Amino acid sequence: MAPKLIRLNAFDMTCVVHQSPGLWRLPGDRATEYNTVKYWTDLARLLERGLFEGMFIADVVGIYDVYQGGPETAVKTGTQVPVGDPRLAISAMAAVTEHLGFGVTVSTTYAKPYLLARDFSTLDHLTGGRVAWNIVTSYLDSAARNLGLDQQVSHDRRYDVANEFLEVCYKLWESSWEDDAVVKDSATGVYADPTKVHAIEHAGEHFTVPGVHLCEPSPQRTPVIYQAGFSSKGRAFAARHAEGIFVAAPRAGLITPHVAAIREAAAAEGRDPQSVKFFALVTVIVAETDADARAKEVEYRRYVSHESALTLFAGWTGVDLSKYGLDEVLQMEQNEAIHSALQTFTQDDAAQQWTPRKVAELVAIGGVGPLFVGSPKTVADQLEAFLDETDIDGFNLAYATTPGSFEDFIDLVVPELQARGRYRTAYEGSTLRESFYGAGQQHVRTDHPAFGYKVTRALV
Numbered sequence: 001m002a003p004k005l006i007r008l009n010a011f012d013m014t015c016v017v018h019q020s021p022g023l024w025r026l027p028g029d030r031a032t033e034y035n036t037v038k039y040w041t042d043l044a045r046l047l048e049r050g051l052f053e054g055m056f057i058a059d060v061v062g063i064y065d066v067y068q069g070g071p072e073t074a075v076k077t078g079t080q081v082p083v084g085d086p087r088l089a090i091s092a093m094a095a096v097t098e099h100l101g102f103g104v105t106v107s108t109t110y111a112k113p114y115l116l117a118r119d120f121s122t123l124d125h126l127t128g129g130r131v132a133w134n135i136v137t138s139y140l141d142s143a144a145r146n147l148g149l150d151q152q153v154s155h156d157r158r159y160d161v162a163n164e165f166l167e168v169c170y171k172l173w174e175s176s177w178e179d180d181a182v183v184k185d186s187a188t189g190v191y192a193d194p195t196k197v198h199a200i201e202h203a204g205e206h207f208t209v210p211g212v213h214l215c216e217p218s219p220q221r222t223p224v225i226y227q228a229g230f231s232s233k234g235r236a237f238a239a240r241h242a243e244g245i246f247v248a249a250p251r252a253g254l255i256t257p258h259v260a261a262i263r264e265a266a267a268a269e270g271r272d273p274q275s276v277k278f279f280a281l282v283t284v285i286v287a288e289t290d291a292d293a294r295a296k297e298v299e300y301r302r303y304v305s306h307e308s309a310l311t312l313f314a315g316w317t318g319v320d321l322s323k324y325g326l327d328e329v330l331q332m333e334q335n336e337a338i339h340s341a342l343q344t345f346t347q348d349d350a351a352q353q354w355t356p357r358k359v360a361e362l363v364a365i366g367g368v369g370p371l372f373v374g375s376p377k378t379v380a381d382q383l384e385a386f387l388d389e390t391d392i393d394g395f396n397l398a399y400a401t402t403p404g405s406f407e408d409f410i411d412l413v414v415p416e417l418q419a420r421g422r423y424r425t426a427y428e429g430s431t432l433r434e435s436f437y438g439a440g441q442q443h444v445r446t447d448h449p450a451f452g453y454k455v456t457r458a459l460v
């Protein structure tokens with residue numbers, strides 16, 4: 001069997017400090033331009049030059065106020081605050097590209113399915129079918145407090161809400177407007193045939209949506225579904241709904257069983273387990289030679305902010321690491337943040353006992369994923385080995401410096417992977433789903449749960 005092609009997503013967020021705390025200060029870094037259209041359009045063009053499958057834009061709707069019990073460190077260091085809406089730069093990026101996909105994060109815990117379905121249909125129209133929704137359920141208490149709740153909805157219940165949320169969206173996207181509902185008949189003045197536009201009549205435990213979808217069918221109808229569940233509830237959700245799954249852990253051994261378990265659960269849902277595409281978080285520092293790449297890392301480390309790194313980690317895990325000694329080993333705690341984030345670090349093998357010092361060093365460049373440093377050959381070897389060991393499909397490339405890390409990767413690693421036959425040399429199809437599954441597959445596959453909602457009813 002020919003080795004799998006490596007798929008690439010670029011990981012970014014509408015903020016200054018995404019996954020590399022402190023590095024916005026590096027000369028040439030453009031992270032502080034996150035609030036300009038030009039930053040995003042330049043980046044989109046660059047990624048399309050590198051034949052990236054997509055740009056994945058993370059989002060949170062709260063502030064990182066777990067570390068030291070307040071938001072001061074996050075604000076001072078720009079740690080995922082200020083943070084802008086991830087949807088709003090997409091049309092501008094779509095206007096300067098033809099193939100690049102856009103994965104956008106929106107939480108089912110605070111949005112409403114009726115409106116969110118319209119947001120994504122609109123984006124799918126404006127991008128010509130290149131949008132994906134990264135479904136998250138949120139993890140910051142500060143978000144809950146500012147969105148009308150005393151505290152977060154409990155972790156597992158958030159996934160129950162998300163399941164019904166998706167059911168409503170699938171109904172709106174797939175079953176409200178028939179394919180030939182829009183007739184645009186200028187002679188009769190009929191834009192759309194009302195007998196082919198159906199009310200979804202959803203009445204469930206969390207949502208009541210009796211009416212019709214507000215948008216006409218977009219190229220993909222249902223956007224490509226991304227997710228990153230790691231807990232048992234999260235995995236079940238991902239196995240049912242996700243077409244792309246993000247995974248993040250510091251080493252391959254922690255990812256392999258997770259991938260296998262989700263593929264097995266997807267098969268149990270009646271889905272082709274290989275249709276679920278996994279992307280692992282990784283950060284790459286590459287230069288012409290190994291020595292040059294190592295020198296670059298040394299230079300980068302002069303700018304990292306360990307307190308910003310600990311602020312991020314505290315937000316993800318819900319644990320205030322300032323209460324630990326720098327060399328004290330982390331312990332599991334129960335809270336309503338990301339269960340699996342803490343589990344990964346408290347249940348890693350005995351040889352790797354995680355302390356705040358080690359966590360800060362890891363997270364400082366690229367978050368909780370591995371950091372690969374070296375020449376194009378060294379990095380390509382590491383990527384191939386990681387992909388083959390874990391049975392993933394590609395990488396979610398975080399940057400150490402933006403756009404420098406992406407430029408280096410595209411100029412140095414992409415040609416090396418292409419020479420090895422491990423990376424595409426052209427895009428396939430025009431929509432993001434076709435990039436996943438091949439030309440012609442604009443809509444959900446027949447084994448995806450959204451397919452079950454496709455309009456089948458007889459005309460009324």
Ligand SMILES: Cc1cc2nc3c(=O)[nH]c(=O)nc-3n(C[C@H](O)[C@H](O)[C@H](O)COP(=O)(O)O)c2cc1C
Nearest residue numbers: 058059105136138228229230231234246248339340
């Ligand atoms: C690469 C990656 C990116 C993620 N991005 C976001 C994000 O932008 N916003 C968010 O609220 N959660 C994000 N998450 C968290 C996931 O949505 C999810 O909560 C987490 O993976 C843990 O799964 P669990 O909730 O099932 O424990 C991300 C996770 C991963 C692995």
